[in-house]
Structure formats: C-alpha cells, structure tokens
Amino acid sequence: MTSPLRPEDDPALDRAALLQALWGSDAGVVVYEAVRDPAGRLVDFTRTFMNPAGRRMVGLDVDSGPRRMLDERPGHATLGIFEAFAAVVENGEPYSTEVRYDADGLDAWYALSASRAGDGVLVLFRDVTERRQAQTALDEAHAAREELLASMSDGVFTMDRDHRITYVNEAMLRILGMRAEDLLGQRMFEVFPQARGTAFEEAYTRVLDGEGPLTFEEFYPPPLDTWFQVRAYPSERGMTGYFLDVGEHRRLEARLTQAQRMETVGELAGGIAHDFNNLLTVVGGHAELVGEGLADDAAEQRDVAAIRDAARRGAELVAQLLAFSRQQVLHPETRSAAALTHEVAPMLRSALPERLAFSIEAAPDAGQVHVDPTQFQQVLINLVLNARDACDDGGSITVAVARLTLDGAEATARPGVAPGDYVAVTVSDDGEGMSLEVVERALDPFFTTKGPGAGTGLGLPSAYGIVTQSGGHVEIDSAPDRGTTVRVLLPRVRAAAAPADDLVEDAARRPADGATILLVEDHEAVRQTTVRMLERLGYTTLEAHDGEDALARARAHDGGIDLLLTDVVMPGLDGPGLADALAEHRPGLPVLYVSGYTDHRVMGGGDGATDFLAKPFTATDLAAAVRSLLDRHAAAG
Helix, strand or coil, rough: CCCCCCHCCCCCCCHHHHHHHHHHHCEEEEEEEEEEEECCCCEEEEEEEHHHHHEEEEEECCCCCCEHHHHHHCCCHHHHHHHHHHHHHHHHCCCCEEEEEECCCCCCEEEEEEEEECCCEEEEEEEHHHHHHHHHHHHHHHHHHHHHHCCCCCCEEEEECEEEEECCCHHHHHHHCCHHHHHHCHCCCCHHHCCCCHHHHHHHHHHHHCCCEEEEEEECCCCCCEEEEEEEEEEEEEEEEEEECCCHHHHHHHHHHHHHHHHHHHHHHHHHHHHHHHHHHHHHHHHHHHHCCCCCCCCCCHHHHHHHHHHHHHHHHHHHHHHCCCCCCCCEEEEEHHHHHHHHHHHHHCCCCCCEEEEEEECHHHCCCCCCHHHHHHHHHHHHHHHHHCCCCCEEEEEEEEEEEEEEEEHCCCCCCCCEEEEEEEEEEEEEEECCHHHCCCCCCCCCCCCCCCCCCCHHHHHHHHHEEEECCEEEEEEECCCEEEEEECCCCCCCCCCCCCCCCCCCCCCCCCCCCECCCCCCHHHHHHHHHHHHCEEEEEEEHHHHHHHHHHCCCCCCCCCCEECCCCCCHHHHHHHHHHHHHHHCCCCCEEECCHHHHHHHHCCCCEEECCCCCCCCCCHHHHHHHHHHHHHCC
C-alpha cells in the first residue's frame, strides 16, 4: 500500500479537497491530530476525520465527532500503534505494517500505512483478515506437511529436471547418513556417481520425461551397501521420490529362502542316505559273511577287509548326510557348554599346525545345553578344521563360549529362532574369508571351495544338521580378506535332564536259544542278507516283504514268535502300524526297528524307549541288539 499524499508536500494541494476525495474510498481513512501537554510532549491523538469504509471496518456506525485515540481505542497503546503514529509525527517517516488487532472488541488483521499530515497523521487501512486466515491455514498445512515428512520412516526427496535435489526430509538424511547441505542444490548423480548405469538412473530419467509413477528396487553399492526401494512420481517441476531402505528385509528374505532350501535339500539328502544305507548293509553284511567262511590266513581276507573298510567309510559319509538332514539318532545330555569345549580342546590343538595361534575363551557361567556330547564336539571339530583350512598363511583361530539373550527384534532377524536365553559357541578366524555368494552356499551339502580330494563339502552342512536337530541355529559372517565367524546358538537350559541310558549290554556272543524272529524288510537284498546273518547266529527266521505279508505269516505260524525285527518305512502298513496290529494277536511281542532313516520321529512318540538299529549294521551289531532285547524281555517276564 502506497503512502497517502501529504498536503505539506505540495502547497497547491487543498487539504479539504483531499479528504473529500478519500471520503468514498474503499479503504479506511482516518486523520489524527496530535495532542500535546504544556511541555510540548505528544500524549494522545484526536480523531478529526474518518470515512465510512473505515467506520465499517472498526465497528463505528456514525461519526460522533472528535475523539481521543486512547479513549476510543485504548488497545492502540497495548499493540504499539500509538507509539508508531507518534514516531511518524516526530520524525516524518511514513510507517506501514500488517497488524492483528485483537483489542477493544475487535479481532482482525489490518494492513495500514501512516504519513505525517501537519501535526498529525493520515492513516489508510484495509481489513485483510480473510487473506491472513488463508495464509495462516496455508502455513499450518505446510508445517503439518513438514512435520509429517519429518516423522516418516521413508525418505522423501524432490528433484528438478536438471537432476538437482531440491528437498530432502530427515528420514532421507538418516538413511543416507548425510547432511542437508551435502545434498540440496546438488545433482543426484554427482553426489552418488556409483548409481550411474543402474536402475536408478534409468528410472529417474523416465519419470522426468513424464512416465510414472514407477516403483523399483536396486542394490546401492558401497558405501551404502544396501537395497533401496524407490517410488518416483513426476511433478510439474521434476519429480518426487519416496526412498525406503529394504536391505534388512531383503537379508531376512534371503535367510528364509536359504532355510527353506536347506529344508528341501535335507529331505533329499535323507532319502539318498536311506538308499545308501540299504546298499551298505548288503555290501558290509556280505563282506562279513564271506570273511567268516574263509580261513583267517586266507589271501582273500585282505580283499574282504578292503570291502568292509570301504563300507565303513561309506557309512561315515552317509552319517554326515543324515546329520545335515537332521535324521540321525541323538543321545542328548544336559552338560556345561564350556566344559564340553574344554574336553575337546586337546584334540583341536593337535589338529592345528604350530603357525596358527589358537585360543579358547569359554565363560564358565555361559550355561548348560541339552545336546549329544559327541555330536556337539564333532561340530566344534568341523568348524575348527574349516577355520584351519582358511588360514593357509598363518593367523589365529578363537573358540568362544558365552551366554546370549535375544529379545523379540533380535530373534525376528533370525528366521525360526525364538526369543530367549542361548549359549553362543563362536569359532572365528582371520583367514581369507568368503564372498557373499560362497556364504550363501556354505551350508549346501557337497559344496566346497577346496581342490579335488581336499574335502567332501559336508563339514558345515553336517554341523548345521546337528545344531538344528538340537533346537539351535547357525550364523555365518564372512567377507573376503576379513576372516570368518561361525556362531552356533543353542538353547540355554536351567535344570539338568536325566542322563540318557545309552549303555547297551554286549550280547553278541550269547547263544540264540532257538528263538524265532519275524523279519520284515521290503528291500529284498537287505532282507536276504539279514536272514543269512540271523541264521549264522542260530535264529529261526520267518521272512516277510511288507507289513501285510508279515501279518499273514504270523497268523499262519503255529509256533511262537519271540521277536519282531521290522523296517520302519514300508509301502502300505509301516513298521509301527505292524507292531500295533500284531499286539492284538501276540501281546507283549518285543519289537526291534531297523531303518536307514535314523530318526525316532518316524516311529512316533520319540520318547527314547524304542529299540532301534540303524542301517548299515554289521552281524555283530545285529547280534547285540537282538540278544539284548530278548534278554530284557525275558527278565521282565
């Protein structure tokens, strides 16, 4: 608003004519004359003129003649208007402002300008309440938007058509680990040159060309080294993007996919192991039978021994497959993890060359775990030997045992792991390390980075199987030239469980006493081999190729049956189902289960009371298991 013309600025300007011209103005017009005390000090103003528009704006229906300002509008003093007008009179400088007048019964915004007119002021003013309210609403909306953007977990940014960053919210700065001054006004791909040639550049260009909205994910190279999801929208001035760090989500997804893959591969490995166990039972069993028919000094005994040794080594390989697939029989005990680690320490040290520094940091208060002690120590051996092979040029290996408590968020980051107390057994080395691709395959059976003949690729997979079958979890952290850390988490237990009674009486040499055994085996070669073993031991054998055949033979047999020796998994009626059916006709019949699936779960219950013989077995294994069960049954009477 321009300052009003002042009569003293132009002697030709008639004051009365000026006021007459302003009488019909849409703007409010008021003239105040100064009121001075005897000392000449300005103490008030007297209103000598006010046009109709001004009276309407301030709520005066009629012009009631001269009025003192501070009597008529005492709020002028409170709001500083009186002082401002006094300054105009004293120094002659015009004054203009927008002020919210919330006194004397008014609540409105006015835009006003005041100029000196003689010994007073000429004031023009307009009611701008609606405009100011609209501006306030706009400011509040803008502030709310800023608050919303600041509170978002997604990063938000805008970019002009020249790829210059024009806005970033706090989340964006937090995600990128940067300051606003590092980004604002900068071209996106000058700040992040590593993003050139990626999906980011292509997508941004397309959006700036008017396509969109677009949503995409892309791995952002170091130093960010994570995955981002971006939703980009075209705008009049360029584009707006929403930036979300999905790296943790992708890592969890990858872990879950790996866990599912391991489960599938484990089932496949278990099936393969079952078939191999059948074959090894036949090979090893016939080697024993042939050896028993030869003189002790026969030249062929060496050939038989070689066959038996190959079958034994094959059985060890299958046992590792079964460990990976979590289908082995465990004999868990509640033991101190630190004590178990110290027990195997001498063996670990002896397996390492002198060039490697080796240390054990096992906290005595780490806690107890419920594990098979032998298998626990086998896991440690496998991990330490792997660490040894990664440290060709020397270095150090550390085994640590400590207590670890996982809260909900920490457990969620590990698929399949529940919150709670764990014992963490960690094997760390400062060797060559592994790439991300190798880490992702490290638990796959038969995968190895070693040269031909240098490894089977079952060390880590079998350790994984043992740990997961014991209710634990395996983590691998590695990078090239940064070493490797393998962490095993086992549930921490508070009370000692009853020790497993795995002492089986050696009864291999006891006579058969004419006992009759019902043998049920669907694999013909295994069945024939087992029959020959039992007959060599002096037992009478009834053969059956499946559960239904066994029921028929048992019903047709007039004599007694002293023991049921049955495979677990068979077509149709399986081993446990057969045992239940026979119990109706021959109650109390002892049962010895045999299977290449060495997992008590296949027989139901899994309470540890079931007699079980794992394939492959030798004639000595078979003799001991059968004799021990018959003796215990007789003693129970």
